[in-house]
Each structure stands twice: as C-alpha cells, then as structure tokens.
Amino acid sequence: MSELPSDITQLLPVRSVGVPDALTDAELLTLYSTADPSLTLVRANFIASVDGSATAAGLSGRLGAPADKRVFDLLRQLADVVVVGAGTVRGEGYGAMLLGDAAAAWRVARHRPAHPVFAVVSASLSLDPASDVFTKAPVRPLVLTSSSADPARRQALEAVADVVSCGEQRVEPLRLVAELRRRGLTQIHCEGGPSLLGDLIAADVLDELCLTVSPTLEGGAGPRITRAPAGPPLDLRALTLDHLLLSGSMLLSKYSRAR
Template identity: 45%
Template sequence: MPTHSELFDAYALHGRDGTRVRMNFVSSADGAVTLGGQSGALGGDTDRELMQVLRAMADVVLVGAGTVRAEGYGGLKVDEGDVEWRRARGLDDQPALAVLSGRLHLDPADSVFTEAVRAPVIVTTDAAAAADGRRFESVATVLACGEDEVDLAAMLDAFARRGWTQVLCEGGPHLFGALLQADLVDEVCITLAPRFVGGEAGRIVQGAAEADRRFHLAGVVTDDEGFVFFRYVAS
C-alpha cells in the first residue's frame, strides 16, 4: 500500500500561483460512478487516504449540492498531521468547503452545516441569493455568482480573491461536466476500482458536449487491493 507521504509526493503541486481546478473521482472498471447510489461505496483504503491527501493540499473543496445530499457530507476536516503540513506552508488549518447550489435546495439543519469545523460557503445565483440567502446567514456565507445560472469562471475569481487558488472538486458528475464544458479543469484524479457494477449508474462526467479534450498522464499509483490511481493533467 502507498503511504500517506508517498501519496503526497505522487500528487504534489508544483507552486500555488494561479487558479488550479483539480477533480477527484472514483469509477468502477466498467465505468460506474456509484454503487447503490453512492460513490464512496466504490472506494477502498487507499482511495480514502488519497482523498485526505488531496483535501490537505487544497485551499477549498468544491462540491455540488446533489453530491452533498447523496454522500452525506458532514464535518469535512483533515487530520492533525496534515494540519501541521498546512501550517508549515502558510495555509489555514482546514480547507474551506464550498457547496454549489444554483437554487439553494439545501437545509440549514443539514450535517454539512451543523457538523462543519469551518463555516461553508454556498455558491448560488444572484436570484436565489436575493430570494432565500438570508436563511443560511447563521451557518454559511452565501456567494452569488451569476444572475440566473452560476457563472463558474466568476466563482473561481471570487475564490481567488479569498486566496483560494487550489480548488479540489469532488463532484458530482454534472458539476464536472459544467467545469469541463467551460474549459476550467486543469487536473483529473481518477481512482479505478477493481469492480464491475453494471446497472444504470452514470459516468463521472454528465452534461458536457462531446469533444476531444486532451489530457496527459502525469502519474499512476497502484495498491494491494487492485485499485489503480491515475493523475491526468490538461495538455
């Protein structure tokens, strides 16, 4: 099994200048993005360790509201060893969490808010923020980016003004598709699980128009459970 330190080396960021959007997804060998409706059910020990490593490197973890509901996001945090790693590099103890919800279909009582170790940011539209944003004032910061649809480039600019240039996106597939369609994805980290799922599960990308988007393979890691971890960087 690769160690925590080895995963840090394999996925190291070379400099933190400029915004970088890194995706992290798990998929079965036959392309399913979920098992029983959850992506976490496909993962293994190394996959979960890698998720912590990628979060430790990030300024902000971005996730869509649908994924928050499906995966039961609670108090996202990195462990004490990774806190020390972040402090040594002048980073906040914990990465920020940003939840994208164009229509604010969230509940202030959701665990993503009540168990948060750092108050999340909700990214939404101007219209939704004006109509319903006050409902979240006690649990989150509401960030309006776009009149009727979330403007993803404007969102990243708003993140950068907060010093959040290293963005880790954990899905879901429609958010991945939207970022890909807007040519805003710099890196994709894919865990390939040694499982064949069948069924009706979708792919890791949904909603993006078909196009030949070229990425190059920047690294491969394997573990004793048969998982393969690919790191792709935009060409």
C-alpha cells in the first residue's frame, strides 16, 4: 500500500474555516499530546482492516501506509516508554528503538531523553540477548517478566537490559504500569500484540486507543487487534472519540477511556 498518500486531514472535530486541510507534524503532535505528561497515560496504537483483521499474511505492517507510519513515528516521539510483547517483537522484526534526528532533537528541546525506553514483555524470556533490540539500543531496554521465568535466561538478558518482575507466574498489567511509573516513565505507549492489549483492557488500565482502519479486506484469516485473557467475559469498556483523521481512504482515530 506504499502508493497511498501521507497527507492527513481532520474530519472530527471539525476544524475552523480557513485552516489548511493537510495537518503538519506539529499539529498532529498537538492532537496526540496530553495536557500534563507527568500524569500516567497508557496508550495503544493498532491497525486493522475494514473486516477486522490485525494482520495481513501474518504481519500488521502489511496493512499500513505512509500516513499510518507517520502517526506511528509521532506517537513514539511522544512516549516515555514503548511497550511491546515479545511475540510481536519477533514476528514484526523489531530492531533497536531509535528515533530520527529531528524527533530526537524535538524531545531534547523539551528536556526529555532523546529516545524513549523500549520495554519488551515476556513471561518466558524467549528473547535473544544478541539481537539489535538490545545491542543497538540507544537507551538500555527493559524486559518485563514474571518471577518464575527461567533464571538462566534472566541472567543472560540482564547483561543487556534491566529485567523487571511484574508478577509471579505472568506479567500483571497493574504491576507493569506501576513499575514503569516508578521509573518516571509516565507516557506509556503499547504497540502490540493482541494478548498484551487484551490484558491491558481486562485490567482496565488502558486510557487511550489509537486505531487506524486500513481500507482493505483481509478475508477473515487474521486475528483481531485484541485477545482476551482466560476468564469470564468483560463488561463493555466505554470510549469517547477524541478525533478522526483521514488520509486517502484510510481512517485514523483516537479514543479515550470514559472513566
């Protein structure tokens, strides 16, 4: 879908007459910024096809386009920490969490570290300490795991990352958020995958969901953006639509949790 445009216009809320249609990066940053970044915010960013698939041929990136990638990068620019499940790190081929020079300079000018922290969630610690995620990271990554994880794997990863227990048998979302907040990482940004998002929703710690609807039909083979943990069905979590953007036929929305 690389032939699609990167220009983004705002559908809702309606903008003032006379304002140029195409949004600048500065305007997009304002739309996605929080009023007080010192307060904890848990945000997730996902993409889905029109028929509800989170992937195409197993990869979420196949659903994207330049406009979606543009917002993806800007959301990282705003984050203190980017949290990703280990399965997504492996499946999507993640490397080191490096921002571009302009984004890093923007952060430094606002008295923030040049790059966000990369936090990988893995209860089993099935991660390669020699991968670029760790060896080329500009900031020492975090690995969020359980106390019962394999001690040998933990020791190997501790050479390249801070390994933090966030639960006894599994990574517990409330513990995860508390550990990140304790480190001063209040702007928490999740990029996947479905199981991690399902855990955040079940624990009711998700404050915002940025959802891109790709103008494609996947056919029904792929997963949803969220996978519920074991247990009884949840009560519905009400959301408020904060804004709706358009690029070509792609919709980019931001919802916040109505508390």
